[in-house]
Amino acid sequence: MHSRISDDITFRKLEILLAYMEGGNLNAAARMLDISAVSVHRALHSLEDAMSCQLFSLQGRNLIPNEAAQVLAEVSRDVIRLMADGIAATRSAAGYSADHLKIGSLYSLTTGTIPNVIIGIKLRKPELETELVLGSNAELLHKLKQNAVDAALMAVPDPDPDVESISLFEDDVFFAAPAGSPYEHMTEVDLRDCAGEKFVCLRDGFVTFSGFQEAFRIAGFAPTLVTRVGDIFSLMNLVAAGIGYTLLPGRVRDAFGDKVRLIPLKQDYRMRQTIGLSFLRVRERDPNLLALAAVCRMLKHS
Incomplete structure (x- = not known):
């Protein structure tokens, strides 16, 4: 059975050890990790205590790594690299990917x-x-x-x-009609005047369909639906072909050029997404x- 690893030996302290070994002094390691030299010094001493053996000798104000520190640094490189690979594999298995x-x-x-x-x-x-x-x-x-x-x-x-x-951003919803329709040049459309018209719409689950339902609830009648479709561009094609009218958000205004006209709704039915x-x-x-x-x-x- 493996001996228990001290809670004071952390990945962060091993990273600081590697930075110190690479930089050669406290200030260089601190710059590499964007921390203070005092934090580096404290982490190295804490790591030495947790290992229960000497890792450095003191020459003036410099910490000189000994053979034990060299061994720990070599192992630390492998441990950190293996853990990084493990984290990437775990995230990939969970559906996340770094790239x-x-x-x-x-x-x-x-x-x-x-x-x-x-x-x-x-x-x-x-x-x-x-x-x-x-x-x-x-x-x-x-x-x-x-x-x-x-x-x-x-x-x-x-x-x-x-x-x-x-x-x-916020987007207004409009009455959508084909070019040349009787509604084309209106400044606004009252849905109550459209009770005899045929309509097309998106299927349930689309936010634009929710607005469609709410608008006709306010108008007080159920529209005559010719068909429902699963994407907004198929819906616009049907409107352009004169199959039926619908309600559309302003962001699609230029998608079909002049084939589909978006006319403001009367204030009673206006809504925003x-x-x-x-x-x-x-x-x-x-x-x-x-x-x-x-x-x-x-x-x-x-």
Whole structure:
């Protein structure tokens, strides 16, 4: 049975030992680790006490490592390298990767926000590979909680103790009609005047569908639905083809050129979506997520 290792022997102290062996003096080791020379001196003496043997001899004010210190340093290099590999393997098994970032996104954000985010993250961390996962708000929130994505750009979810969100921008919802429709040149649309029209919409789980339901609840009637679709661009195609009207967020305004017109809703039905970056609180110190959050904050203020 192996003897118990003292609690006073820590990875941090072994790292300080290696820095001292490489730097050759207290000040050099302190600069390498961005700590004080006093902290280095204290850690080395504490390590010596924990080992229960002499590691250094004193020559003037200098600590001179002996053969025992050389042996411990050699072992420390192997231990720290093995532990770093173990941490990487553990994170990989849990779905985290130091060189891979899986970002969830709403379809509607791929026309502007997502390209800017990916460009920004590449500038900050060129070695980082990004993967995009598209879905509805409900799907993305589920994937986030299951660690199937590292972070998600979506409508900010309801308060959740497990989820941290950074708001990026707010987006108004509009009445969407094909070019040439009777609504095209209206300054605003009253949904109560559309009771006889046909509509198309997204399926359940999309934040835009939630707004669609709420608007018609306020209008006091259930719209005649031709079909439901699973992404916002298919929805816009149907509107452009004259299959039906719908409600759309302003961020997709330029996606179909002049084929689809977005007209403001009457004040009674106006609503806004808050779009943001969401991630699990337990990962808020993850270096990749810190870089992603920094990019998103920069885009927010640009």
